[in-house]
Structures are given as structure tokens and as C-alpha cells.
Amino acid sequence: MTLWSGRVDTEVAQAVWNFLRADDAELLQYDCLATRVHARRLHEGGLLSDSELADVETALDWIAVEGGTEPDDEDVHSTIERLLGTVGRKIHAGRSRNDQVAAALRLYVADACLEAVTAIRSFAVSVLARAEEEAETPMPGYTHLQRAQPITLGHHLLAWVEMLERDRDRFRFAAEAARPWPLGAGAIAGSTLDLPPPPGAQLRNSLDAVGDRDFALDYLYASAMLATHLSRVGEEIVLWCTSEFGFVRLPEEAATGSSMMPQKLNPDVAELARGKGGAAIGRLTGLLATIKGLPLAYNRDLQEDKEPVFAARRDVRTTLGALEVLVGGIEFDHERLAAACNDPLVSATDLAEAMVAEGIPFRDAHEHVAAQVRDGTFEAPESPSRRVAPGPADVHAAVAEARTRFDA
Numbered sequence: 001m002t003l004w005s006g007r008v009d010t011e012v013a014q015a016v017w018n019f020l021r022a023d024d025a026e027l028l029q030y031d032c033l034a035t036r037v038h039a040r041r042l043h044e045g046g047l048l049s050d051s052e053l054a055d056v057e058t059a060l061d062w063i064a065v066e067g068g069t070e071p072d073d074e075d076v077h078s079t080i081e082r083l084l085g086t087v088g089r090k091i092h093a094g095r096s097r098n099d100q101v102a103a104a105l106r107l108y109v110a111d112a113c114l115e116a117v118t119a120i121r122s123f124a125v126s127v128l129a130r131a132e133e134e135a136e137t138p139m140p141g142y143t144h145l146q147r148a149q150p151i152t153l154g155h156h157l158l159a160w161v162e163m164l165e166r167d168r169d170r171f172r173f174a175a176e177a178a179r180p181w182p183l184g185a186g187a188i189a190g191s192t193l194d195l196p197p198p199p200g201a202q203l204r205n206s207l208d209a210v211g212d213r214d215f216a217l218d219y220l221y222a223s224a225m226l227a228t229h230l231s232r233v234g235e236e237i238v239l240w241c242t243s244e245f246g247f248v249r250l251p252e253e254a255a256t257g258s259s260m261m262p263q264k265l266n267p268d269v270a271e272l273a274r275g276k277g278g279a280a281i282g283r284l285t286g287l288l289a290t291i292k293g294l295p296l297a298y299n300r301d302l303q304e305d306k307e308p309v310f311a312a313r314r315d316v317r318t319t320l321g322a323l324e325v326l327v328g329g330i331e332f333d334h335e336r337l338a339a340a341c342n343d344p345l346v347s348a349t350d351l352a353e354a355m356v357a358e359g360i361p362f363r364d365a366h367e368h369v370a371a372q373v374r375d376g377t378f379e380a381p382e383s384p385s386r387r388v389a390p391g392p393a394d395v396h397a398a399v400a401e402a403r404t405r406f407d408a
Contacts, residue, residue, distance in 0.1 A: 026306075032080060033107055042094065059084050060080075102185075126327055138341040139340065155398075164229065189206050231274040237326065273322070283311060287305055
């Protein structure tokens with residue numbers, strides 16, 4: 001079913017139809033919500049009777065749960081109009097697919113953002129639990145992937161939570177950006193029908209209302225940043241479970257084996273979380289490139305906004321869920337972590353700072369300790385100024401504070 005067949009007297013070629021048809025079934029329940037709002041506008045404007053409105057609302061309840069697209073439907077908008085039956089021929093008065101799809105996609109993105117916020121919180125809480133368990137576990141901190149200074153494992157895990165908190169805030173921003181309601185803009189310049197504005201309408205300019213996809217880009221940016229952070233988490237787990245590091249043992253419920261090598265236990269969840277980052281970045285840059293050259297207002301190019309948004313939602317949901325299982329089941333090898341942290345060189349900065357405390361200029365102290373390291377004569381101080389920083393008490397306090405923020 002097409003909504004423009006009155007203008008085209010012949011059937012389009014099958015290859016053209018396959019190219020034009022939108023794969024947007026995920027919008028069905030959201031398009032039903034927007035259609036319900038529009039139906040009430042038509043009713044208030046005297047264009048739908050009481051019984052017709054009741055029929056529409058009953059049908060939309062069913063369509064949102066049980067309805068489905070068919071090969072002859074061009075998009076979910078035509079699906080809904082077909083399934084509404086006779087009254088469906090009235091439902092499109094005063095609106096266009098241009099403002100209709102903008103409304104449905106905004107509802108979809110807002111819902112996807114709230115889903116992401118919930119999933120991020122769940123994962124962050126699981127990481128916080130592990131951070132609290134490992135508040136006293138020493139490990140070397142790394143810069144340039146080389147041992148640098150002693151820290152605790154709990155402090156390291158809290159760094160993951162900091163990234164997740166920023167991700168949560170980005171999704172909250174994207175949800176707010178999706179809030180303006182574009183219904184009433186029509187195809188480009190509203191309608192001559194005397195219809196009331198939609199409830200909570202925030203329409204300022206009809207051209208921008210149907211052509212704006214900034215909210216989708218905000219969502220894809222938040223998704224790309226989250227995927228980038230989860231990629232870094234995944235990379236650290238991949239490193240830590242190697243024989244060379246040996247800091248963690250993978251839980252079998254979140255690992256795979258090799259089809260050829262019987263000894264292998266592979267960190268596939270962590271690796272795939274790392275791999276998803278590239279796809280997330282590609283979706284953002286792809287939609288940016290699509291939109292950058294579009295004149296106002298709506299252009300069919302914008303049909304390409306849905307696939308990256310749909311895919312981003314699936315990846316956010318599945319990646320966070322899988323990593324939560326992985327991180328929750330990891331076993332940390334305390335002996336290997338302690339042995340790595342006991343490397344005398346991780347105390348080199350402490351020795352230089354101890355010399356500073358005795359009045360030696362820092363640059364002189366730095367050069368003195370560096371010379372010892374270079375000559376192989378370095379010995380760790382017997383009483384370093386600190387063993388780990390922040391200490392266990394600091395980690396416990398930070399965990400409690402972070403839990404409060406995530407519960408807010």
C-alpha cells in the first residue's frame with residue numbers, strides 16, 4: 001500500500017519498489033502513539049466522529065501489539081492506514097509522512113535513551129560492586145601500557161564508572177533533544193484545516209520540524225561515546241586475561257572456546273565489545289554525511305536515519321548486558337596483581353618525592369632516580385611515602401558517592 005498512488009498511474013518497477021520501501025517496522029508502536037494524538041486532533045476539529053475516534057483508538061491498541069507490515073506496505077505509516085480499515089482513509093488529513101515520521105522517530109529515540117540510561121546504571125552498579133570488593137587489592141597503574149605507580153584495583157574500576165556516568169548524562173541530553181513535538185508541521189507548511197495544536201506542541205518552524213535530525217545525531221553520538229568507552233573496558237579485559245598479564249580468569253558463562261585448540265578460553269565478549277565501537281562511530285559519521293548537504297526541508301535521504309538508530313539501540317542493549325555478566329563473573333588473581341605491584345620500579349616516583357620532601361629540587365631528584373634506573377642500581381625505598389593511592393577508604397567513599405549519583 002502506498003499513500004501517493006493517486007499521483008502515479010502505473011505500478012513502479014519491482015527493483016524501484018525494493019529500493020524505496022522502508023525497513024521501519026521498529027517504529028510501529030511509536031507511530032501508533034503519534035497517530036493517536038493526531039486522531040484526537042481530527043476529532044476536536046470535527047473531522048472524526050466520536051465512534052470513529054473510538055474505533056481508531058481501539059484499533060491502534062491492537063496494531064501496536066499485534067500489527068505487522070506486509071510486502072506491499074511502503075512503510076509503517078501505510079501499514080497503520082491499511083490496518084485501520086475504512087476510517088484509515090480519514091486519518092491522514094492535516095498531516096504528512098514528513099511530520100509523522102519525525103514524531104515517531106523522536107518518540108523512538110527518547111525511549112531508546114531511557115533504555116540506555118537504565119542499562120548503563122545496571123552495568124555501573126555491577127562495576128561498583130566489584131570496585132568495593134577490590135578496594136584493598138593492589139595493582140600497578142599503567143601509562144603507555146607500562147607500569148607506572150601503585151594503585152588499587154578498586155580505584156581502577158571506578159574509572160570505568162566515571163566514563164559510564166558521562167555516558168548516562170549524554171543519553172539524558174539526547175532524550176531531552178528528542179522531546180519537541182513536530183506534529184502540525186505537515187509536509188512543510190502546516191495545513192489549512194482548523195485543527196488544534198498537539199498537546200505540548202513545541203513547533204517553532206515547520207521547515208525545521210520536518211527536516212531536523214539533530215536529535216538522532218545526539219543519540220548516535222551518545223551511543224558512539226558509550227561504545228568507545230566500552231571498547232576501552234573490553235581492551236583492558238582482553239589484556240588482563242592473557243598469560244602475559246594473568247590478572248583475571250574469565251567466567252565460563254561469558255567466554256568461548258576454540259574449535260581447534262582445546263586449551264583456549266577466549267574473551268569474545270570483551271573483543272566484540274571492542275569491535276562494536278567501530279560500527280558505532282561509523283553510524284554517527286554516516287548520518288552526519290547524509291544530512292550535511294540536504295536543503296530544507298524534508299528529503300527522502302532522511303529515510304536513511306532509521307537503520308543506524310535501530311542498530312545503535314540493539315548494540316547498546318546487548319553490549320551492556322553481556323559486559324555486565326562478564327565483569328560480574330570475572331575472578332581477579334590477587335597474587336599476580338600483588339606481584340606486579342611489587343615491582344620496585346613502580347616506587348620510583350615515591351623515591352623522587354621522598355627526596356623532594358628532604359629539600360632536594362624535584363628535577364635533581366628525578367634525574368638522580370632516573371640514573372639509578374638506567375644503571376640498574378635502583379632500589380625501592382624501605383618506607384615509601386605511600387603504597388597505593390587512593391587508599392581503600394577513599395575507594396569505599398567513592399563507591400558510596402557514585403551509588404548515590406546513579407540512584408538520583
